[in-house]
Amino acid sequence: xxxxxxxxxxxxxxxxxxxxFFLARATGGERGDxxxxxxxxxxxxxxxxxxxxxxxxxxxxxxxxxxxxxxxxEQIAELEQKNEELQLEVNRLTEAAIExxxxxxxxxxxxxxxxxxxxxxxxxxxxxxxxxRQTVTINxxxxxxxxxxxxxxxxxxxxxxxxxxxxxxxxxLLILDKEGTVAAxxxxxxxxxxxxxxxxxKQELYMLHIPYDAPIAKNRTVVSSGLTDTYPAGLRIGYIxxxxxxxxxxxxxxxxxxxxxxxxxxxVIVLKPRGGNAES
Numbered sequence: 295x296x297x298x299x300x301x302x303x304x305x306x307x308x309x310x311x312x313x314x315f316f317l318a319r320a321t322g323g324e325r326g327d328x329x330x331x332x333x334x335x336x337x338x339x340x341x342x343x344x345x346x347x348x349x350x351x352x353x354x355x356x357x358x359x360x361x362x363x364x365x366x367x368e369q370i371a372e373l374e375q376k377n378e379e380l381q382l383e384v385n386r387l388t389e390a391a392i393e394x395x396x397x398x399x400x401x402x403x404x405x406x407x408x409x410x411x412x413x414x415x416x417x418x419x420x421x422x423x424x425x426x427r428q429t430v431t432i433n434x435x436x437x438x439x440x441x442x443x444x445x446x447x448x449x450x451x452x453x454x455x456x457x458x459x460x461x462x463x464x465x466x467l468l469i470l471d472k473e474g475t476v477a478a479x480x481x482x483x484x485x486x487x488x489x490x491x492x493x494x495x496k497q498e499l500y501m502l503h504i505p506y507d508a509p510i511a512k513n514r515t516v517v518s519s520g521l522t523d524t525y526p527a528g529l530r531i532g533y534i535x536x537x538x539x540x541x542x543x544x545x546x547x548x549x550x551x552x553x554x555x556x557x558x559x560x561x562v563i564v565l566k567p568r569g570g571n572a573e574s
Contacts, residue, residue, distance in 0.1 A: 410526070412566035414438050418559050419463070426494055428471040429454075432562060435462045443524055445565040451530035451553035452476065452518060453562050464564075469499065469531065470556055477521040478531055480510045480548075486519060489531055489550065497556060499532050504546040510537060516550055526565065 416434035423429075434440055436459050446453040446466045454474050458465040467474050470491040478489045478501060485508040492498035501516055512534050520527025532550035540547045 410568070412439070412568050414440065414564040414566055415561065416564060417561055422465075423494060427473070428468045428491065428494060428556075429457070430466050430468065430559065432464050432466060432564070433462065434564065435460050435464050437461055438564075439566055440464045440564055441566075444567075445525045445529075446562050447529060447565065448554050448559060448562050450555070451532070452525065453554055453556075453559065455524050456564065466562070468556060469552065470497070476525060476531060477519045478516050479519045480504075480508070480534070481515045481517050482511075483509045483514075485510050487516075487548070489516065492549075497552065498535075499550040499552055501534070501548040501550055502540070502545070504548060506539070506544055506546055508546060510534065510546070510548060512537065516548075 414434055416432045416438070418430045419433045420431040422431070432446070440456060440459050442456055442459060444456045446455060452469055454466045454468040454471070456464050457467045468491070469476055469489065472491045472493060474491055476489045478487055479485065480487070480501070485504060487501040487504045489499050489501050492500055504510060514534050516531045516534065518525040518527055518529040518531060530553050532552040534548045535551050536549040538547050538549075539545075
């Protein structure tokens with residue numbers, strides 16, 4: 295006869311445990327005069343009864359566990375939703391604070407310019423870098439007194455000039471464009487030159503036709519010279535990052551980094567001349 299395998303042994307053990315458990319219950323009244331056999335059976339089955347009660351307590355707590363877990367998941371979901379709402383509010387307030395700072399700086403510039411100009415504060419509503427022209431559209435136009443040729447500035451410095459107007463908008467040719475030339479000076483040495491854009495997609499300017507022996511240097515500021523009617527003198531354009539000799543060998547060429555971050559341009563001021571209009 296073959297011996298029972300591991301599963302058979304487990305089954306036999308379980309049957310014995312169950313039999314002992316029921317036998318203990320059958321003999322487990324409140325009698326105080328237990329027989330010798332009953333006493334032995336009770337002592338033998340006591341650990342199994344204790345284990346059975348332990349298992350019962352754990353199993354009976356499972357529904358409560360899942361109920362608590364579901365409630366906790368709901369609380370977490372609510373907290374995550376509130377966190378998202380608070381984050382959105384923080385972002386809104388941060389953006390409002392940044393905008394207020396920009397507008398305050400723009401207002402200060404507007405007040406400074408008001409002594410000589412009729413400044414019009416406006417917003418950039420579109421960027422254009424097509425057909426080798428770098429322009430932006432602003433949301434002010436003829437109804438606000440804007441005309442072709444008027445200079446446009448930001449709090450950091452020069453932006454460009456108006457090249458087209460409609461009733462409610464205007465197109466501004468940026469100084470980044472090759473056609474957006476500006477008569478300029480290296481501020482410290484008063485060395486003259488002409489500033490033009492480095493080309494489409496580049497945040498650089500070139501100052502050209504600088505005398506070979508000019509005492510210019512890197513990191514110095516370049517400003518408008520005021521030699522034309524379009525731009526007033528002293529508007530900041532950029533600072534020198536590199537100096538090299540032009541191809542002919544008789545003049546210097548300086549590379550400038552503009553003070554205005556044209557990728558983040560949002561508000562500008564148009565300079566309307568007092569008592570007259572600037573024409574291109």
